Amino acid sequence: MNILVTGATGFIGRYLVAQLTARQHQVIALMRRPEGIDDFRRQIEGLGGNGLSLSALQGDLDQPDLGLEHAPESLDAVVHLGARFAWKLPTEAARQTNVEGALAVARLAHKAGARLVMISGFMLENAAHLQSLGIDPEHPETVDWPAVYRQTGAYEASKLEGALRVRQWADSMGLDWIEVQPATVSGHSQTGALESAQPLYQLMDNLAHGRLTMIPGTSAHQLPLVPVDLLAGLIVAACEAQTVPRRLLALDAETPNLNGVIGQLANGLGRKPPRRHMPIRVLQGLLRIPGVSALMKTAPESLQFIQTRTFSSDQTREFARSNGVAWPSVMQSLRQTAQAYRHL
Ligand SMILES: NC(=O)c1ccc[n+]([C@@H]2O[C@H](COP(=O)([O-])OP(=O)(O)OC[C@H]3O[C@@H](n4cnc5c(N)ncnc54)[C@H](OP(=O)(O)O)[C@@H]3O)[C@@H](O)[C@H]2O)c1
Numbered sequence: 001m002n003i004l005v006t007g008a009t010g011f012i013g014r015y016l017v018a019q020l021t022a023r024q025h026q027v028i029a030l031m032r033r034p035e036g037i038d039d040f041r042r043q044i045e046g047l048g049g050n051g052l053s054l055s056a057l058q059g060d061l062d063q064p065d066l067g068l069e070h071a072p073e074s075l076d077a078v079v080h081l082g083a084r085f086a087w088k089l090p091t092e093a094a095r096q097t098n099v100e101g102a103l104a105v106a107r108l109a110h111k112a113g114a115r116l117v118m119i120s121g122f123m124l125e126n127a128a129h130l131q132s133l134g135i136d137p138e139h140p141e142t143v144d145w146p147a148v149y150r151q152t153g154a155y156e157a158s159k160l161e162g163a164l165r166v167r168q169w170a171d172s173m174g175l176d177w178i179e180v181q182p183a184t185v186s187g188h189s190q191t192g193a194l195e196s197a198q199p200l201y202q203l204m205d206n207l208a209h210g211r212l213t214m215i216p217g218t219s220a221h222q223l224p225l226v227p228v229d230l231l232a233g234l235i236v237a238a239c240e241a242q243t244v245p246r247r248l249l250a251l252d253a254e255t256p257n258l259n260g261v262i263g264q265l266a267n268g269l270g271r272k273p274p275r276r277h278m279p280i281r282v283l284q285g286l287l288r289i290p291g292v293s294a295l296m297k298t299a300p301e302s303l304q305f306i307q308t309r310t311f312s313s314d315q316t317r318e319f320a321r322s323n324g325v326a327w328p329s330v331m332q333s334l335r336q337t338a339q340a341y342r343h344l
Helices: 011-022 034-046 091-111 127-132 145-152 153-172 199-209 228-240 258-269 281-287 294-295 300-305 314-322 330-342
Strands: 002-008 026-031 054-058 077-079 115-119 177-182 185-186 226-228 247-250
Touching: 002 011, 002 127, 011 026, 011 034, 011 228, 026 034, 034 054, 077 091, 077 228, 091 115, 091 145, 115 153, 127 199, 145 153, 153 177, 153 300, 177 228, 185 199, 185 228, 185 258, 185 330, 199 300, 199 330, 226 228, 226 258, 226 330, 228 247, 228 314, 247 314, 258 330, 281 294, 281 300
Parallel strands: 002 026, 002 077, 026 054, 077 115, 115 177, 177 247, 185 226
Antiparallel strands: none
């Protein structure tokens, strides 16, 4: 297949491109800096992919029509992973990249006659959360988005808005599309590799440096995870499968509660896990005191992914099974992630 990938150079993107090229697909990476393609090819080879099946197309999610002079005309799939992924983003910048950019990618998929594989996030399946934000997923045009941006922070709000607007547009155009909704990404189940900018890495770093002395929330609080190699495998299958569901939740329901995740990481790091809990609201309040967030290296925005809603991964497991996607254990991914951190 000919597959265009945005965000190919990112953490998830690299594992995806390695898997796609190893499976003989031709990958075109939309890159802001295509001059980095040789380095990128070497990285992909290092991850078991085939650098010769990879080419670059200069483009930018922030430019009108992605800044493309000539869009590829014949593609089988377009995977949209590219995003501004950070806390404390300015609203307009987040909207430009994560909403307008996502719509431009959907238009590109339509023009090229390709399936759109749109990467959103697992919070889109948390109906109570959406309702508490005043979001009707069927009618994004009725949502008071400025209020949502104020409440959740610009990253999460722009991901929600981007996904819902793309869904609406893709349906109106009769596009072949699927939305893959990842939970927080954990390290590769074999190597434990996880980048320092990833949210789970930041949690682990806080644990290793003694900054995480209490567990946020209660024993009912969860931070669902998906190992990066499992997520990449699910996205590959979303490109290849004859028929796909509209939405695919990419998480492992076997992820222990937050207590258990922290305990597993602490074990791997050779540290004593914290035992006492701190209510999320109290922690959020503390983090809003000037200087505290920087000192604790924790952004208030990151806490919203810790919640009490539980999810099932039965449908995703069935999709993985019927498409031959290996399902590595999330506990092994956590063990390897902590090991890899320790040996840095
Ligand atoms: N990691 C998680 O836990 C998680 C969980 C749920 C959903 N997601 C979603 O998964 C996707 C990928 O996440 P990730 O962790 O791999 O992120 P990442 O490592 O931060 O990668 C982001 C990618 O987006 C590209 N990008 C950013 N701005 C761009 C622009 N203006 N034009 C073109 N490309 C641009 C970056 O390219 P450069 O190399 O040019 O910077 C990079 O390739 C995102 O959509 C994120 O919202 C991630």
